[in-house]
Structure formats: C-alpha cells, structure tokens
Amino acid sequence: MEEALTLHRLHFAFTITFHYLFPQLTMGLALLILVLKTLAIRTGNEHYNRSARFWARVFGINFALGVVTGIPMEFQFGTNWAQFSRAAGGVIGQTLAMEGIFTFFLESSFLGLLLFGEKKLGPRGHWFASLMVFLGSWASGYLIVATDAWMQHPVGYTMGAQGEILLASFWGLLLNPWALWQYAHTMSGSVITASFVMAAIGAYYLLSGEHESYGRTFVRVGVIAGLVASLAQLFPTGDAQGRLVTEYQPATLAAMEGLFETQPGAPLVILGQPDVVKRKLDNPLEMPEMLSMLTYRRWGAEVRGLDSFPAKDWPDGIPVVYYSYHVMVGLGTIFVAILALAGIALWRGRLYGSRALLWTLLLSCPLPYIANTAGWITAETGRQPWLIYGLMRTAAGVSPKVSAGNAWFTLIGFMGLYMVLGILFLLLVGREIAHGPEPEAQG
Amino acid sequence: METTWFCLISLMIAVYVVLDGFDLGAGIIHLGVARTDAERRAVLASIGPVWDGNEVWLLAAGGTLYFAFPGLYAAGFSGFYLPLMIVLWLLILRGCAIEFRNHMESPVWAPFWDVVFSGASALLAVFFGAALGNVVRGVPLDASGWFFEPLWTNFRLGADAGILDWYTILVGIAAYFALTQHGALWVALRTQGELRERSRRVARWSGWGALILTLLVTWATFSIQPQVPRNFAAHPWGAVFPLLAVGGLAGVIAEVRRENADLGAFLASCAYLAGMLTSVVFGVYPYVLPACTNPAYSLTIYNASAAAYGLRVGFVWWVIGIALASGYFVFLYRHTAGRIESGGHGSH
Numbered sequence A: 001m002e003e004a005l006t007l008h009r010l011h012f013a014f015t016i017t018f019h020y021l022f023p024q025l026t027m028g029l030a031l032l033i034l035v036l037k038t039l040a041i042r043t044g045n046e047h048y049n050r051s052a053r054f055w056a057r058v059f060g061i062n063f064a065l066g067v068v069t070g071i072p073m074e075f076q077f078g079t080n081w082a083q084f085s086r087a088a089g090g091v092i093g094q095t096l097a098m099e100g101i102f103t104f105f106l107e108s109s110f111l112g113l114l115l116f117g118e119k120k121l122g123p124r125g126h127w128f129a130s131l132m133v134f135l136g137s138w139a140s141g142y143l144i145v146a147t148d149a150w151m152q153h154p155v156g157y158t159m160g161a162q163g164e165i166l167l168a169s170f171w172g173l174l175l176n177p178w179a180l181w182q183y184a185h186t187m188s189g190s191v192i193t194a195s196f197v198m199a200a201i202g203a204y205y206l207l208s209g210e211h212e213s214y215g216r217t218f219v220r221v222g223v224i225a226g227l228v229a230s231l232a233q234l235f236p237t238g239d240a241q242g243r244l245v246t247e248y249q250p251a252t253l254a255a256m257e258g259l260f261e262t263q264p265g266a267p268l269v270i271l272g273q274p275d276v277v278k279r280k281l282d283n284p285l286e287m288p289e290m291l292s293m294l295t296y297r298r299w300g301a302e303v304r305g306l307d308s309f310p311a312k313d314w315p316d317g318i319p320v321v322y323y324s325y326h327v328m329v330g331l332g333t334i335f336v337a338i339l340a341l342a343g344i345a346l347w348r349g350r351l352y353g354s355r356a357l358l359w360t361l362l363l364s365c366p367l368p369y370i371a372n373t374a375g376w377i378t379a380e381t382g383r384q385p386w387l388i389y390g391l392m393r394t395a396a397g398v399s400p401k402v403s404a405g406n407a408w409f410t411l412i413g414f415m416g417l418y419m420v421l422g423i424l425f426l427l428l429v430g431r432e433i434a435h436g437p438e439p440e441a442q443g
Numbered sequence B: 001m002e003t004t005w006f007c008l009i010s011l012m013i014a015v016y017v018v019l020d021g022f023d024l025g026a027g028i029i030h031l032g033v034a035r036t037d038a039e040r041r042a043v044l045a046s047i048g049p050v051w052d053g054n055e056v057w058l059l060a061a062g063g064t065l066y067f068a069f070p071g072l073y074a075a076g077f078s079g080f081y082l083p084l085m086i087v088l089w090l091l092i093l094r095g096c097a098i099e100f101r102n103h104m105e106s107p108v109w110a111p112f113w114d115v116v117f118s119g120a121s122a123l124l125a126v127f128f129g130a131a132l133g134n135v136v137r138g139v140p141l142d143a144s145g146w147f148f149e150p151l152w153t154n155f156r157l158g159a160d161a162g163i164l165d166w167y168t169i170l171v172g173i174a175a176y177f178a179l180t181q182h183g184a185l186w187v188a189l190r191t192q193g194e195l196r197e198r199s200r201r202v203a204r205w206s207g208w209g210a211l212i213l214t215l216l217v218t219w220a221t222f223s224i225q226p227q228v229p230r231n232f233a234a235h236p237w238g239a240v241f242p243l244l245a246v247g248g249l250a251g252v253i254a255e256v257r258r259e260n261a262d263l264g265a266f267l268a269s270c271a272y273l274a275g276m277l278t279s280v281v282f283g284v285y286p287y288v289l290p291a292c293t294n295p296a297y298s299l300t301i302y303n304a305s306a307a308a309y310g311l312r313v314g315f316v317w318w319v320i321g322i323a324l325a326s327g328y329f330v331f332l333y334r335h336t337a338g339r340i341e342s343g344g345h346g347s348h
Helices: A002-020 A023-043 A046-079 A082-116 A118-152 A170-174 A177-208 A212-248 A250-257 A290-296 A318-347 A355-363 A367-382 A404-435 B002-033 B037-047 B051-068 B070-079 B081-103 B109-137 B166-190 B193-224 B227-234 B236-255 B262-284 B308-335
Strands: A157-159 A165-167 A268-275 A280-287 A386-388 B287-289
Touching (some): A046 A212, A082 A165, A082 B051, A082 B308, A177 A212, A177 A355, A177 A367, A212 A355, A250 A318, A250 A367, A268 A318, A404 B081, B002 B262, B037 B081, B037 B166, B037 B193, B051 B308, B109 B166, B166 B262, B227 B262
C-alpha cells in the first residue's frame, strides 16, 4: 500500500507539473495579446495586429498542449484518488464542473475565432474575441485555484454522518480568502512567464538582427508587464500568501523556512541545507530577526518551529518544501532585479542597444517556469501530510483497489507519451519563432 | 433532484455521443474514403473547427458527474482505471494527430498522422461502446463499494469479469458500426464529388451492420440485465426511446438511398444514437453502476449522489452555463456550415 501511495503521488505530481508548463504561459499571454490588440485599436497601427497574430499562433500551440495534458488531470481525481473524490467530490466537484461548463466551452469557441476569424469579425469583433479568450482562461485559472485553495484551507462545508464532506456554502467555497490571494499570486506568476517569454523572443530578434521592429515591441511590452507583475509577486500577493500560511499552516511555514526550533526573533534563511535527522540547518546564511518581521511585523515576535508540532504532522518531504520555496523566492527577487535594470535602460532609451541586457533577457526565459513550478511544489508538498488540510490525510485519499503495478504502468505510459509531446511542442514553437511575424511591408 | 441530475447528465452524454460521434466516425473512415492528400485534408477540414469543442462535452459531462454523483465518479473511475487511462492516451494521440497533420505539411509525416488519427478514432469507438456495456452488465463491486476490473479475464460474464467479455465486445462493435455510419453521413454532408460518394457507400453498408448489431445487443441486454425488462414493463411510456432509435435507423437506411438527402440522413443518425443511449439509461435507472456480485452493493442515483444543497446550487449555475455554451455552439456551427471543396480548405 505504501508503494502504491508513493506512486499515485508521483503520478499526479508528474502529470500536473508537465501540464502547468502550458497554462502558465497561456494565461499570461492572453493578457498580453489583449494588450497588443488594444494598442492596435488605440493607435490604429497595423504593427500591433501583426504582433498579436504572431503571439496568437504561439498561444494556440500552447493552448492545445494545455488542453490535452489537462484532461488527464480531471480524470485522475477519480482514477488515482477515489477515496478523496468520494468524500469531497460534492464540494470540489462544484468548482471543477463549473470550469468545464463555463470556461472550456468559452475558450474553445473563441480561440477558434481569435485564430481564424479576424477577416470575418473585423477589428472590434476580433478584439472582443481576444477579450473573451482572456476572460475564459483567467476564469478557468480561478476555478482551479479555488479547488486547490479549498484543499489548503477548507471552508464552507459540514461533515455528514458517514464522514463525507458536504457543501454548506457555495459562496464560501467560491470566495475562500485563501483562493483570492493564491489566485492573485498565481496569475502574476503567469504574467511573469508570458512577459519573460515575450521579452526573450524580442531580445532574440534584436540580437539576430531579424524582425527588429517586432523585437523592440516584444521587449518593451515584456519588460513593462514583467516589472509590474514581478513587483506584485513579492508584494502584496506573495506577502499575503505567506501570512496566510503563517496563520493557518504553521508547520508548513516552519518547513519552508527550515526553522527547526521555536524562537523569538527568528532569522530569515538565505542559504543552508536542512538536516531533518539532526534537526538543524547546515551552513546557514541568515538575516537575523527578519522572519519574525515578515510574518508578524515585529522584530522580536516568536515564530513556531517544527519542534512545536508532532513529527507525524510534519510535511514528509521537508527538504523538498524548503528548497522549492527558496528557489521560488530567490528567482522572484532576481526577476525584480533584472526587470528593474531593463526598465531603467528602456526608460533611458538604451535597452535595444545593450547586448548584455538583451542576452540576460534571452537566457532568463526558462527561469519563471522554474519559479512557478517551484511555487506549486512548495504549496502542494507543504500541505502534506494532509490532502485536505486538517481534514483528510493524503494516505486516506488514494484509490483502494488500484495496485502499484497498475500505477507504474500508467506512470511509465505518461512519461513516454509526454516526452513525445514535449519534442513535438519544441519543434512547432521553434518553427514559429524561426518563421517570425509577418514582414512589416505587407498590409 | 437526483433524478433530475441523472437526466441532465444522460443528456450531456447523449449530446457528446452525437457530436463527438461524427468526428470519431470521420476518423474511422478517414483512411478508407479519402485516398488523396486533398481528400484527407477535406475530411479533416470538415471536423477541424468543431472536434475540439465536441470533446469538451465529455469533459463537461465528466465534471458534472463528479459534483453530482461523487460516489459514482470515484468508484467508476478507479475501477475502470486501465481503460480510462488508455482512452486518455488515445484522445491525446488523436488530438495531436489532427493538429500536427494540419501544422506540418510534410509528405513523409502526413500519412503517419492519418494512420494515428484513424486508428485512435476506431479504438475509441470500441472502448466507449465497451464502457457502456460494462455499465449495463454491472461490475464486481464489493461491500465497501469499490471494484477493480482488469482489461480482460476469460471473456465470460460473472464475478471476475474483465472490461472486455463477449457482451461488452459486442456493444463495442455495435458502437463501431454506429459511429462509422454517423461519421460517414457527416463527411457525405460536408464534402462533394468522389469523396462524398464513397462516404455514402460506407454509410449504406455500416447502416445494415448497425441494424444487425442493434438487434443482437438488444437481445443480449434484455437477457443479462434484469433491470432493463423490469423498467420497460413498469413504465411502458419508456418505449419512446427505443422507438426513436428504430425510427432513426430506419430513417438513415431510407434517406441514404436518396440523392440530396444528406442532412436528413445525418439527423436520422443523430436520432438513432440519442435513442440508443437514452434507451440504455432508461433501462438501468435508478442504477448508475449495478453490481454483478450482489445487487445490494449496486450504486444508485441515491447512494452515489452529492448532498441536496450542492445539487440545488449546481442546478442554478448549470442552467446558465449550458445556455451560454449552447449559444456558442449554434454560432460556431452556423459559422462553419457548408460543403468543403476537395482543395481541403474549410470555410474559416
């Protein structure tokens, strides 16, 4: 049973990590395409429409991959986590079903119009299609985040006679305070990914001397949007998310920070390696009393360490939680630095000619993917050992009759299939980038 | 409220079968009726703008099932673990085949994607039929309400049945013929020339196949699932569902012989599929997953449903959501109607 549990967790972790490579780009990119379409209407400059068309093609490829890898996510609640689904399906089934009915139909219809309908719809109709694709993908994101937020911080439910969890308040579920902050944090992360990708491709065009007019637009839009989003990622969204964790998941906070001992004036760890057996942090590089300040807004405040919780309530992968959290925060800080420098250079009119900054933007392209993935790993492994925080342990949620052998079979199958998908995806996106937007001369 | 949700989800599944049924069927006949690259692109163009949206009905029905009948979703999805995963892989492969066939115009790869598209479509039709067969036949639920079925055991009915036995394979083949006919009628409706003629020929023979298999499946269903004859005896008005199916099939066989009756034939096929599916769900009601071990372990709409409050709230947003979705669909289908030239480009 233990092996099966590990495999079911790996199964979900692998498929969702791969899946989220695509929506994190499309949600952010939907906003940037809307920005380009709006600029086209406001300025009357066809350049922005051609830019939007190029990004809509990249969007379309990513969206298709997001859909085909998203379908297995919806299935796995039932196939691999059947006891969880039987107990909680009446609650989280609401948000998942709403996603299907409200957003999938909307997105699949309007994306077709965005990609193929520009001639028939005219400029305003096409702008409207881009607005609907944006709304659909952002609503979809909210309903998924609300589902996860309920597992992090269950609200709006009552317990039934047989231990099933019953929905008691629809609006409580939908307006879970955890969901609101987690959504803001997730979406600004998504805008960061899209901004870096846009800026990186712009930088590539400028460095290679091809499609230079587009390169300038992409770099400009990417840097400005990315700077706003990466600041919002630290404050207020990241800060608020951290304080929710402090209040409702104190053991998770201790694991994230590598804080083994409860102490007043707790330090903020910049670097160090947690040793869970000896319950200490090796080679620590710390900022004294900073953690107390960030969490409780007081230098001397006491922060609970892992020692104040029984070991059975610790997240079972403390190093994973600790490192993923530090990778996320470290990269988030680097993003602000890179984009602030690029923003100043843009302001002073030097960015397009600065090879060092353009190379930095180009090479930074994978970093937001790593940061967003690390953020989700922090949230989901940090929630352990709970599947629904405080209500259901992960071991109690698994499908009782699906053996480890069958889980191995499908996990290997997904790994093989997703490898093929990944290669095909890179091939297609590579072709789009090499082909580039339409030449400026054409109508 | 449970019965309402049973009907609404059955309706969503019927819509899914009718809509995705024609693009799966187009995939089944793809290699046979479309010989040249231009013809193959015409078949793909006929489903191009809509297949993705059609598939969304499966997801939406799955999601609705999850929140309205979490007990059924949990037991069914984990019990049918392997076939569901295989269905997922086939859906992924098929989607990729359609997209990559369109994106990479390569004389080397195009025939490869054609084979993947057609093979995955055919297997999906058989698997969906077999899945329906499993729900009718019943599954080996135990006292705790769980089961796990391997893909096959000894191909006989009984307590250690697999997903595939003689009955479910029979239903799978029936689904294969029904969707072949449905897809052929769609391609005939949307294309012209030689391609249309070949599709009409396929529709003619698959229509007779569907008729024979419908009779066989009906006989087998009445003899292995006692709830079905009980329901039809207790509520004779339920005969409208099989009559819809019979009328639909008769309509297909009659219309497909006439020139210029492509739309009538296709709509008759829609009626046939909807009639078959509603007959089945009427026959098994109130079971949603009967137990072949002990009838008392069966999942019904009462012991597998969510709490009353959730079902009531869900009804409000479901009606709004489906009304919006239907609006998009009508718009999308009106926007893309009309015959496709064998040059292979749709009207979009």
